[in-house]
Structure formats: structure tokens, C-alpha cells
Amino acid sequence: MTTKEVKIPLLMGISLFMEMLDSTIVTTALPQIKKDLLIPTSNSSLIITVYMITVAIFIPLSGWLSKKYGNKNIWSSAIFIFIISSLGSGLSSSLIFMLTMRGLQGFSAALIVPTARLIVLENTPSKDLLKMISYVIWPALIAPAIAPFIGGILTTYLSWRWIFMINIPIGIILLIMGHKVLEKGLEQSKQIMHFDWHGFISVALASASLLISLDTIGTQKSLNEFSSILLIIFVTSIIFTVQHLKNTAEPLFSLSSLRFVSFKVSQLGGNMMWLTVGAIPYLSTLFFQNVFHWSPLKSGIYILCIFIGNIGIKPIANNIIKSIGFKNTITISLTLIMITTVLIGLLSKHTNSIFSVVILISSGIGRSLALTAYNGMSLLEVPFDERNSANTLSAVSQNLCQGLGISLITIVFSVTNQYTTILSSYRISFFVLGILIIIPLTEIFMQSDNIEISKG
Helix, strand or coil, X not given: CCHHHHHHHHHHHHHHHXXXXXXXXXXXXXXXXXXXXXXXXXXXXXXXXXXXXXXXXXXXXXXXXXXXXXXXXXHHHHHHHHHHHXXXXXXXXXXXXXHHHHHHHHHHHHHHHHHHHHHHHCCCCHHHHHHHHHHHHHHXXXXXXXXXXXXXXXXXXXXXXXXXXXXXXHHHHHHHHHHHHCCCCCCCCCCCCCCCHXXXXXXXXXXXXXXXXXXXXXXXXXXXXXXXXXXXXXXXXXXXXXXXXXXXXXXXXXXXXXXXXXXXXXXXXXXXXXXXXXXXXXXXXXXXXXXXXXXXXXXXXXXXXXXXXXXXXXXXXXXXXXXXXXXXXXXXXXXXXXXXXXXXXXXXXXXXXXXXXXXXXXXXXXXXXXXXXXXXXXXXXXXXXXXXXXXXXXXXXXXXXXXXXXXXXXXXXXXXXXXXXXXXXXXXXXXXXXXXXHHHHHHHHCCCCCHHHCEC
């Protein structure tokens, strides 16, 4: 394996880390942003929601753009836009300008996420896929875990504006390194490529309507007429999208990769798992701050334990998978996630700190093993020429589930908090997240031991 073959996934991993850190760090700084820009409490969540919805809408566009203009061109352009929008967000003096910049950030992030992964996939032979994909996985593990800690430091000792400004030097370094490392990247397509507008609009409509409806339910603490209409639009759009993608000659992305059991399992089980683990750092941060009354910095330090678990198991994760197989690794890791998620909700400010740390580290270990296994097996069977579509489908579903996890848990908390104490509401929310893991656990139990070589 050449140095360049290692540099490419490492570089892509750093770009994903920058994007994922930015998408999660804002939560910590939201109270300071709201106070500084004089934003009403009811509108402050828009800073997060606008970003999530923009990402969800434009991710499907990335696969087509990569084919038409080349992976390197799209990735470099997206990094440049991310730098500019980060600067704009950091200099914002009003809610309107902040939302505009966050929307632009979301658009560039929608291009960075799938394109970075695709660059790795198209430069990696199948035999090295498990090892190289681990470079793409680590940002998803590290960024949400250390975001509260970094956000706590920046907002406590500097200013909330620095949570955006730190993207600028990272982005500039990425552009310089990308110019060198990706110099001989894939060229743009010479073919006249049809763009599937019907597919793009239907996928965008489904994603946006679902996220907006859930955000509305969480904010209003009830299912009102507006959110009901949006849910109907979501269901209708999904039905149309599936039929369209199956039957059109040149779809926005193909669903054919779902014929492979390993890819199909990674989509259903993997995304249900991601729905849970993606919400744990977010929910834990609020839990520690609002129930234990810890400072953002202290909460961030405890959440950092999840990161320690992520990193601690990472050097041997691939060896564990090779030793006991994908099915056993996923089963063990999901069980660990389910148990630790419930236990986090049972913590109190009087709980022994060592016990709390062990629980959080164990949660990180389960999270790391599960993500490594699911991502490692997802494209093992998918032919090289189908990886673009499979990658786009995976990016769309994973991004939706990440947003769904936070929206779902916000709804659970908001509804239960009307009838019980804030402590009980948080504990119920953690319990719900733990119970959701039963779905991917049931699915993996039903698979053969050699799932990665099973055909549907």
C-alpha cells in the first residue's frame, strides 16, 4: 500500500471531521449566540435546523455532480464554500445573515460528506476496503464526542464566533493538501449526463418535510395541522421516490445495491444504530447541563469519555471483525450500546465519577465497533461501477437518521416533560434510545454468520 493510498483517506477523513464537528458543536454555543444576537428562544433552534435541512436536500445532488465535474473539483469547491460560509457565520450580527450562512454551510457539507467517501471508495481495491474505510469512519466517531468539550472551551474562554472560525485554517490546509494529493484524481465525465430532476425534487421534498415536521412537533409539543400535512407529504414523496428510482432509466441514484444482503443490512440496521448513537452525545450534554447543572466545559469533559472509548478500541477494531466476523461484532457492539444508553440515563450527580466514566467509555467502544463493522461490510459486495449510487443512497439515509435521532428524542422529551419531571423525561428519552437498538439487533440475529458474502 503506497503512501498516497493512505494520504487520500486520511485527507478525506479530516474534511469529514471538519464538517461533522461544525454540525454538532453549535449546540453548546446556542445560548451564547441567542443572547449575543438577541434571538428569540423560539427561533434559536433554526440555526441548527436550517443546516440539517439544507444538508438533507442537497446530498442527493452530490453523486451526479461528482460524475459530471469530477470528484476533486466538487470536493475542492465544497471546501472553499465551507470556508467562506464559516467566516460569514462567525461574523454574523443578525439572525437572517446567520441563517443564510448556515444554509450555505449546509449546502457545502452536503457535497463534502458523500464526495469525500466516494473519493476513498474509488481509490481503494476491495481487499483494502475495511482498512481504508476506517479513516472515513473516525470523524463520525470523534467529532460528536469532542464537540461539547471544544465548544465549551471556546465559548467559555473566547467567544461563540470561534466555533466557526476554527474551520478556516483547517479548510485552507485541506485545499492545499488536496491540490497535491488529488492531483491525479478522477477526471470529469465526457458524456452528456441527464439530471433526474423528478428524483431530486422528490428526495429533497421527502427529507425536508420529515425533518421540518418533527422539528415542529418537538417545538409545539403536539401534532398540529401543519406537521400532519408535512408527514403526509413525506409519506407520499417516499412512495413516489421509490417507484421513480426503480423505474426511471437514469435515476438520481440507483437502488440496485440493495440486492446485496450486506449492503441492505448496513442501511437498515446501520442507520437505526446511527439514529441512536448520533443522539447520545447531544442528549447527554443537555442532560448534564440541565439536570446536573454542570458547566458546558465540565459536561464536555465527561462527553469526552465517549471519544476515549472510540479511539481506545479503534486500533484493534479491524482485528476483532476479522477474528469473530461481522455478525458477532455487530451483535456484541449493539448490545453494549443498548445497555450503556439506558445506564447513562440512570446516572445522577451523586453517582461515583469512576462509574460514570466507565459507562461513557463503554458506550464509545460499542459505538466505534458498530460503525466500523457496518461501514466495513456495506460495500464489500457492491461492484465498483455501482459504488457512486450506493454511496449516495448511504449518505442520504445516514444523514436523515442523524437528524431523526435528535428530532425524535426532542419530541419524546418535550411530550413527557408535560406530565413528569425534567429528570424523568431525560431518563425516558435515554430508555427510548436504548429500546430502538432492538430493531438492528433483531435484524442481525436473522442473518447468516457469513453475512458479507450472502446474496439477496
